[in-house]
């Protein structure tokens with residue numbers, strides 16, 4: 466069974482003109498995949514604040530809330546402009562992410578896509594970065610660990626940028642596997658092959674840095690040779706996906722050459738592994754992707770891949 470999760474308040478983050486992370490990203494995907502989605506916001510999941518506080522410092526959350534209330538123009542970085550609705554939008558995104566995890570873990574065979582913004586994977590425990598304010602996928606992993614008692618959660622991140630925030634949040638832990646394929650060297654500068662986790666978490670971070678210009682065939686080989694075997698060895702009880710569509714061949718920020726078929730193909734392989742190992746439980750959350758015109762078709766290809774086993 467497949468479900469989409471979102472929250473109309475994600476549109477309320479409205480930075481200055483020319484900023485690439487626009488409300489139309491989410492609007493376009495939902496208009497294509499869930500016509501009629503513009504309704505009342507969903508109720509906040511129980512214990513959402515506690516789950517977010519497991520990821521982000523109290524000091525950072527207070528600083529973020531006050532910056533928005535004061536009407537500050539930026540938080541921490543020039544890549545993180547604020548608007549009056551940014552705090553509300555970031556919490557709506559985290560709330561929809563948590564609701565999707567709660568739903569997916571209530572029964573076997575449940576896949577979900579969370580169509581939200583602002584994205585999350587660059588957000589650090591104590592700092593906004595790279596268009597990201599709250600680390601949605603990290604919040605999802607903590608939800609699964611703390612509220613649902615799962616022992617092993619895997620995150621696969623195919624955004625063209627390395628998810629520095631997600632890596633740093635879990636790199637000293639063996640209970641959350643983080644696997645990233647990304648353009649390298651590139652923003653944000655992290656994600657070298659040698660970053661494999663630290664202490665107890667050594668071996669539970671897998672970075673697959675790739676030169677600019679990689680196409681579907683390169684990604685296919687990386688999934689087959691590295692991503693899928695590592696997932697099988699880890700045997701997660703839930704598979705989370707940081708779904709950025711900026712490896713798309715025409716993305717204005719990324720430098721890769723992936724096609725629609727590429728996104729569909731590796732999504733199907735992730736769904737198959739979730740079926741083998743995690744009772745089919747897979748929750749994917751939107752990260753980047755800045756070709757606004759192409760994004761609905763790319764997200765549709767991702768969903769087609771995720772649900773191929775259902776058809």
Ligand SMILES: [Zn+2]
Pocket residue numbers: 624625626709711752753754
């Ligand atoms: Zn990205």
